Amino acid sequence: MSRRALRRLRGEQRGQEGPGLGQLGLDPGSECAREGGPPPAPGKGPRGPPRAGVSNRFELIPAEESEDELPAGEERPDTRLSEGDTAGGNQEGNKDRSKEGAVTEETDGDGRREGQEAEQPDRTPASSIKPRKKKKKRKTKKNAAGETVEDNDLEDIDSLLERIEDPGLAPQSQGGIITDSRPLLYVEHRNLNPENELKRYFGARAVLGDQRPRQRQRQYVRSMWLTAPKNTWPRYSKTGITMQLLDTRRGVQHFTFEHHREYQQVQFKFLDAVESMDPNNIVLLLQMNPYHVDSLLQLSDVCRMQEDQEMARDLIERALYSLECAFHPVFSLTSGACRLDYRRPENRAFFLALFKHLMFLEKRGCPRTALEFCKLILSLDPENDPLCVLLLIDFLSLRAREYTFLTRLFQEWESHRNLSQLPNFAFSVPLAYFFLSQQEERPELERGQAREQAARLIQLALIMFPSVLMPLLDHCSVQPDARVASHPFFGLNAQISQSPALNQLTSLYVGRTHALWKDPAVMAWLEPHVHEVLRMVEAGDALVQEAEHKRKIRYQSAPRNIYRHIILSEMKEATAALPLEVTSQPVMGFDPLPPLDSIVSYTRPERTSHPSNESSLSLFFRSLLPNFNLQGDIRHNGDDEAGAVQDLNQGVNRLMAAMRDMLANIQFQEPPRDDNPEGDGDWD
Numbered sequence: 001m002s003r004r005a006l007r008r009l010r011g012e013q014r015g016q017e018g019p020g021l022g023q024l025g026l027d028p029g030s031e032c033a034r035e036g037g038p039p040p041a042p043g044k045g046p047r048g049p050p051r052a053g054v055s056n057r058f059e060l061i062p063a064e065e066s067e068d069e070l071p072a073g074e075e076r077p078d079t080r081l082s083e084g085d086t087a088g089g090n091q092e093g094n095k096d097r098s099k100e101g102a103v104t105e106e107t108d109g110d111g112r113r114e115g116q117e118a119e120q121p122d123r124t125p126a127s128s129i130k131p132r133k134k135k136k137k138r139k140t141k142k143n144a145a146g147e148t149v150e151d152n153d154l155e156d157i158d159s160l161l162e163r164i165e166d167p168g169l170a171p172q173s174q175g176g177i178i179t180d181s182r183p184l185l186y187v188e189h190r191n192l193n194p195e196n197e198l199k200r201y202f203g204a205r206a207v208l209g210d211q212r213p214r215q216r217q218r219q220y221v222r223s224m225w226l227t228a229p230k231n232t233w234p235r236y237s238k239t240g241i242t243m244q245l246l247d248t249r250r251g252v253q254h255f256t257f258e259h260h261r262e263y264q265q266v267q268f269k270f271l272d273a274v275e276s277m278d279p280n281n282i283v284l285l286l287q288m289n290p291y292h293v294d295s296l297l298q299l300s301d302v303c304r305m306q307e308d309q310e311m312a313r314d315l316i317e318r319a320l321y322s323l324e325c326a327f328h329p330v331f332s333l334t335s336g337a338c339r340l341d342y343r344r345p346e347n348r349a350f351f352l353a354l355f356k357h358l359m360f361l362e363k364r365g366c367p368r369t370a371l372e373f374c375k376l377i378l379s380l381d382p383e384n385d386p387l388c389v390l391l392l393i394d395f396l397s398l399r400a401r402e403y404t405f406l407t408r409l410f411q412e413w414e415s416h417r418n419l420s421q422l423p424n425f426a427f428s429v430p431l432a433y434f435f436l437s438q439q440e441e442r443p444e445l446e447r448g449q450a451r452e453q454a455a456r457l458i459q460l461a462l463i464m465f466p467s468v469l470m471p472l473l474d475h476c477s478v479q480p481d482a483r484v485a486s487h488p489f490f491g492l493n494a495q496i497s498q499s500p501a502l503n504q505l506t507s508l509y510v511g512r513t514h515a516l517w518k519d520p521a522v523m524a525w526l527e528p529h530v531h532e533v534l535r536m537v538e539a540g541d542a543l544v545q546e547a548e549h550k551r552k553i554r555y556q557s558a559p560r561n562i563y564r565h566i567i568l569s570e571m572k573e574a575t576a577a578l579p580l581e582v583t584s585q586p587v588m589g590f591d592p593l594p595p596l597d598s599i600v601s602y603t604r605p606e607r608t609s610h611p612s613n614e615s616s617l618s619l620f621f622r623s624l625l626p627n628f629n630l631q632g633d634i635r636h637n638g639d640d641e642a643g644a645v646q647d648l649n650q651g652v653n654r655l656m657a658a659m660r661d662m663l664a665n666i667q668f669q670e671p672p673r674d675d676n677p678e679g680d681g682d683w684d
Helices: 003-017 028-035 057-068 088-099 112-122 130-165 194-202 204-208 211-215 261-275 279-288 293-305 309-324 345-364 367-380 390-399 403-417 423-437 444-464 466-475 482-486 492-497 500-517 520-538 542-553 560-569 616-624 641-665
Strands: 241-249 252-259 338-340
Touching: 194 204, 194 367, 252 261, 252 345, 261 279, 261 293, 279 293, 293 309, 293 345, 309 345, 338 345, 338 367, 345 367, 345 390, 345 560, 367 390, 390 403, 390 423, 390 500, 390 560, 403 423, 423 444, 423 500, 423 520, 444 466, 444 520, 444 542, 466 492, 466 500, 482 520, 500 520, 500 560, 520 542
Parallel strands: 252 338
Antiparallel strands: 241 252
């Protein structure tokens, strides 16, 4: 009998009995004797018990790996799962012996692979292998199903991303109002960068241009959210400003900026430079302290008055960079749960820098970025709103076409903030609903509901604030019809009879947003509602009487934050309507109209000289000689009369010395000498 027949016969026996002889580590000669098989060939038997049937001990390692790497279509013997042929204890013992390397197989020229080939065709499917086959099939099905599930998950992720990017696919609430699960004043970091908005409008190549190679040579590696540092800026060093966490109440964290002693000394020098009324002193101070925030804000106003808009914007960005470097580690710009108290003078610079920065962004043509900064300012103190950005946020929302945000803000804050009593919200919200109703990608039901909301709210706005219509049409260069122009409800009487505070609000809104109403479609939508309001007025509707009563009771005087907003906005129509008590006091760009209940942490030391006590003669010489100071060395001690007399004598001596210097420096220029007094005669 040939060797191959012997191997086949031996493999058949191993397949029927479960574990093979080589796997169990038994002696093939004795096993075959018990089973009735032929003895092994001469010269091929085992030399010793540790090396039974193995010519190379390291053949056991790839043999075990090759069994694990069989193709899916082939079957491999797995004695660990056999339950019908052998008991559990025998399997464990056989497994331990197989680990010791006692494998008895024939190792002829073809090697162990021929033994496996001989086993595979003659192996019959035993009952112990059936569960294994089913398990493998189920595993294959699970893998296939798992791939299908992963593909579906990818499709779901893509659809979710499209839904997030497309505001028209956002979930709806009752009444056709689109809602968002995020907080109302949630700020996105990507929207704080104006370059991202400009890239959407003009493309990255047009915005960046040749700036990409230069960015590799940037010295600043710190990533900032509010502004990006520039190569032209001085190298940043610690300025002495830090931020501290005061407390946490109801999930809201309250922070404050703090000035160290060195920064306080620079602040005192800055106040002296402001009182000198010389911008060059502020420039000199910035040369020594290039990141002093109040100096940057004040000098930015000076540059803006001199029509240097680029330098003014650059100074504001540098101030924001200096303040952002001092942020607390847990201070978040996006959460909407961090607060700063405007009553503290250290915090006001951050509010003012953000406001002036968003004004530059709006003029630059980045309304979406400006809206994000406006939301950031409002989130720092939403209860008090020290800069009254609620008078601006509706305009930025309309310009950025964020109609959903504006309607959501109105619905969530109307109950506790009474936003409908502000002229800007009373007119901008129905305009936002009108624009929503014109979007064809929205469902027809939602468009119809938005159209109804717009009609109802614009009529209420015209009834509550009739003095807005005629100035608005005048700015839009629209001539009203005879009925509207001659009716007293919208005529000149409506503008004269309103209070000064209401006149400031209406003038601010008309001067700022009149360009949004110039659209012919908007005017065509407004016209029938104006006639409907006139019909209600002539019919004596109760809403008209109620609105007139509210106008008389409310709007008696504007709060201080509205005056501060009008001053910072620099709207000519609104600035002209400011009361005398506001325009008569000096207004500084670094702190316009400070709160009356300020929380002062440190005070400025009293100055040694008091120019108000100087005589008129001393003031005259001071105007001629700025270095002259008659009372510079006077000691304020009324008990020491001798010292006072001596100081007076020294002041007179300094006055005489100053006069001598002035007379010595006076030089009279001689008139030009005429070399030919008689002249050359006539010109002919």
